[in-house]
Amino acid sequence: MSSIAEVIDVTVTVAGEAGQGIRLAGETLTRLFARDGYHLFAYPDVMSRIRGGHNLTRIRVSDEPIACIAARSNLLLALDESSVEAHRAEMVPGGVILAEGEPADGAAGQAGARVARVPFMRLAEELGGAKLYSSAVALGAMTALAGQPLKSLEVLLRQAFERKGREVVRANLKCARAGFKAVGRELRQECPCRVPGLGGRPKLLLNGSEAVGYGALCAGVRLYAGYPMSPATGVMEYLAARQAEFGLVMEQAEDEIAAINVALGASWAGARAMTATSGGGFALMVEGLGLAGMAELPVVVVIAQRPGPATGFPTRQEQAELLYALSASQDEFPRFVFAPGDNEQAAYATCRAFELAARYQVPAIVLTDQQLADSFRTVDDFGPDRLARSDDFADDPAAGMARHAFRRYALTASGVSPRVRPGYPGQRARAIGSEHDEDGFSTENAGNRRRMQAKRLRKAAGMAEEFGEVADWPGEPAKTLVACFGSTQGAVREAAAALRQDRVPVGMLHLPELWPFPFARVEARLAACRRLVTVEQNSTGQLGRLIRRATRRRPDAEILKYDGRPFSGAELVERIGEVAG
């Protein structure tokens, strides 16, 4: 914790071509800071390719909690030469760019950034015997520049490479030490990226995909069926690695249509089931979503949003599936739509999605996005205690019933009908996509249709009562209310805090639970504000349209960002400041 000293808030960036080891370098540095007890937010900005191109990881480190990227970098590791020029302009004054080369090569002291050169390759070959150890040299130098002790890096390198044998570990350590020593004392002291050893309790470090997977395991998910699609694949990978231990069936389906329908078949047979995909995959699943609505089969669908339309940017950030998630599939049926704001919220939302989907026998959609899915964010504590799970078949609605008396789609006051699994003695489990009677047989009777559709829609009342959390910050009415959903809340909140320090009266309203819409809560907060500003990452202002539809209140200003990159707090300070009035 910082006292009267300045808050530590620096960004360490690793940049280069895909295939150069950015991921390892980025992960190692990220772990270094997290193990030391720092808060951090690490965002991967990558192209959709395996080799070449230009990729980077921005690791923002602070001694106070953070949830978005910063606009500038304090220290940058350039794994290829083009990164040196590409990022010069974004460095803070005096910021250091570390790059390959002999010290004399460096163009030190140019306006803005300072380029420091260390011969990664030469040292790697001399001390490790192979060029591939150049990453270790670079990491050693970065550790020195960041003000961290070498031994913290050594622990991580040992862990990363112990599987490959003692020789490999020794070579890495030797090279890391050389890189560390290659940074002169003067440079170390002048580098504006001091993240000195804190010795704090190591923080938990996880990204949004892992959080979703964790939440699903807490909910007792038993079947995951999916098709790989960026940026959703991380959920599948996390669960695949733990399937044996947690009794989960992980099925890579032949296409997304199979994925949703396998999940529905499993749900019908009594298992909590889910899938995760991005917008394009969801588009293929939409008919299946409707079957969930009509046959009243619980299912959780995670949509990790990315820019479209069509292929768009496979690996980048956007929030343009909001209205789609609310309305997808033909005709009308109730559903839940979540839009968690960070990794912790994502775990909670996923677990809650399973509970609520089962309770109301509806599909539950969890909207994440590339920023949320891929960013690593530190968490102090995290675990199953807040993530409740019930047994979907605990109450036995057919107990004592005469044979065949059970009516799967019985018209109830709440709209929720009793459910049994196939195999229940003396009764039958039926599920059907046609309009049907209370026993689950198809019928075209008009009166039955009116009653059955009304029954399904009736569930929405109960759903709304249990749903619709909103988060406002700072918790008191503000003249200008900034509304957002999903992962933009980190940058919005940071900007709101900065603006309030400058006496600009703004507050944030974050909506992590979008449908059923929290009408009363939102209306109350709108009533207390003079100006409404919406912040979202799509090009037509979907949240603004939803709020207007729900409350008749039109945003006074919309801040939209749809270039595939996430907001930084600084960008929003400027843009909200312009319209805050």
Add this chain to the structure above:
Amino acid sequence: MSGRPDRESAPADRVERTWCPGCGNFGILTALAAALRELELEPERFALVSGIGQAGKLPHYLDCNFLHGLHGRALAHAHGARLADPGLTVIAVGGDGDMYGEGGNHLLHAFRRNPDITCIVHNNGVYGLTKGQPAPTGAQGFVSRLTPHGTSAPALNPLAAALGAGATFVARGFAGATEQLTVLIVAAVRHRGFGFLDVLQPCVSFNRVNTWDWYRERVRPVEPGHDPADLDAAFRLALEWPGASDERIPTGIFYRAERPVYETGFPALGHGRPAGADREKLRRLAEEFR
């Protein structure tokens, strides 16, 4: 009433059979009901999964658990049900539109994966419920409102496709030979793996070419000497029809082999339903993030 099986679902005493009189589906229903009796499969132990079309209605006419789902997706639903409850015997039924058209990708991968599911295809070469469009298995030159000049592609050969994709049980039946069909269904259900059974039937309303008589003149049970373990022989049988000539249509078990059942590849599927996770395990899992 024609085609009424012995075992009926009690509420379905009032479920009207909406198939046309003379429909081949009645024969398939009769054979399936007889097969279930012979297998001594009580309704609590099996489930029917169907798609959309006339064939999709079949589960309504039996006392069973059923998922009557989307066009072409029965195999995906069946797959999910098996993975959730490995103790459940799952039989997927559907027409040629369901299985060979809309749901072709699921069928292809079922051949390859070999899940323990029985798949009975009602193959009448036409889309009946939607009133007469050509099906993938309809003969080339089939004239309909959509194809006034006749279809221009040859019929799909689903049994050859099955053999080529690695299916472990490949058979063909005929709705007019219900005794043989019963035997084939029993064999398909008993088969450990994907039991693929293509059943030829006429559509009395929309297919004026492949009628009851047309089939009766051509279907012939496979010779007793055929070895179902012989893949080459199976291919030869499959390629007889649809093929160069339509003089003879072999029926029976073309191929049968043992290969690991797909479900056995999942570490989570031991015996019965997989277990969940306790709070202590989840706490330890959270600590892995540190």
